[in-house]
Amino acid sequence: MSKQFKNNLITYGIIIVFFAIMQTLASTGNLSSLFKGLLVPICVYAIMAVSLNLTVGILGELSLGHAGFMCVGAFASAFFSMCLKDSGMNSVLRFILAILLAAAVAAIFGVLIGIPVLRLRGDYLAIVTLAFGEIIKNLVNVMYIGRDSKGFHISLKDTAALGLETDGQVIIKGPQGITGTPNDSSFIAGTIILLIAVFIITNFVNSRSGRAVMSIRDNRIASESIGINISKYKIMAFALSASIAGAAGALYAHNLNTLNALPKNFGYNMSIMILVYVVLGGIGSIRGSIIAATILTALPELLRGFSDYRMIIYSVVLIALMLISNNPKAKTFLEQHDLRTILRRAEKEDK
């Protein structure tokens, strides 16, 4: 068994064990309703963190617009489900199709945005991804789509401008978004999507393409000189990352009755939030991203007892974590007291 394979098995194991524990707690009634409501968001943010880790950790580019892809996926899938809501289709099949559609649409956006964006470097790239994220959120907020017997109508003004027939139905209502999306998401669905996302990403990273992407990250000029097509691999990784974010968006959309694009859920704040998960979990570490996303999604809710102070505590914890993890003294202390180092030292002494 290779080290890589073992490592991946541990990640899958952690997810499945976490799922089993939560499911048992929920079925025996030991889980508060507050925490039950957090299970699907935890999956959503874990998937988002894993997918952003592909862009930040593997591709090595700082993206501040990841929530934009989630927004695209959420609206595409919710629109799809709304259209097929009354068609009598099996809800599981409809949800699977919705997720696939969300991933595909987000991937197309990933390619379209990736082509111009990936020409830029560093902070310029970061600000342009932020700009794209805000544009997507802004456009969704002014978009009206309705349906009647003649087909679909799109307007950027208001519902009246759609010119619907009397029996027509407005599906996307601008700032009011989409109401009445079927609640197809569940903790099981979230866990399965998370497992698939981890499977896809770990396999991508260990594939020929993944190695090409990492070589571009480590040295662009060197990899170009040995004949790696920089644009192709960069866009490939970016689009894959976007499509997984789109799937997370589908999960998110089908967990809510009303879906609208607010600064809170699809703005740059959310993108930054996900970036925080990735950085705290360890850049490039898939398992770290999942654990960080889980803890940090649950933390503000678990701190609800402190109500007014919880976000302050959260921000102080964030700053303190960054300061401690970058403090040379703390680093050596952690290394000396790391379990593996202690075991190794003990082994040496035995000999």
Add this chain to the structure above:
Amino acid sequence: MSFLNYCINGLSLGSVYAIIALGYTMVYGIAKMLNFAHGDVIMVAGFVIYTMMNSLGVNPIVAVLISVIVCTALGVTIEKIAYKPLRKATPLAVLITAIGVSYFLQNLALLIFGSDTKMFTSVVKVPQLKLGEIIITGETIVTIIACIIIMVCLTLFIKKTKAGQAMLAVSEDKDAAELMGINVNATISLTFAIGSGLAAIAGALLCSQYTSLTPYTGAMPGIKAFVAAVFGGIGSIPGALIGGLLLGVIENLSKAYISSQMADAIVFSVLIIVLLVKPTGILGKKINEKV
């Protein structure tokens, strides 16, 4: 309202962006970090002035001066506590810390002042100017004049004084500057002090124009100013001015003629187009990579 009027209002908004963008650009030039908490310093300035004027009845000018002092101290403190230990850390770690500071300031303000919108009394007492059809408010006049004065002073400061030259040297090469006897830490602190002081002035002007104040007031102007700084070429002071003014005018014109809801999208689209044509901004330096 005529086209000219929209342009003048745009210039006024753009001047505020330019003043905020200066802080971003200077900090970026010297510390090579994106200070995400910069926008929230504006909000802190707003609340300091609000408290001074409404609870203590202080004269508006004095209130602005006090807010400048408070924000300067705040900027230096933030730098000392949160950013200084991370000088050698990765840029991402510094970015996350800056985000943490931003959350901290927002939530502290939320805790102290609550989330409801406060009515902000304008600190400007200049009467409005009428030129035929065009009406220019006192706030607009003061904002544009303040922006010009700040630009001139800052350029002179950097060109003519020792401290300003030290800043240039540090932004060029930190290690070499240290070898030449420049106190790098003091220079970085000074940069944060100036940037935060400017943010306080920008806060006073911004809140006077919009006359409302919440804990999140600074976030969006902060991001826009950051866009303005990138637009003009981050690290360049004239670039911040040009970027800020252009952004303000574009935003106001698109609000007036296209759609008020889509103004932000248009502003960001223009940024993207500019960066695609000129990847380091309008006045940014192009750095060629060496193998």
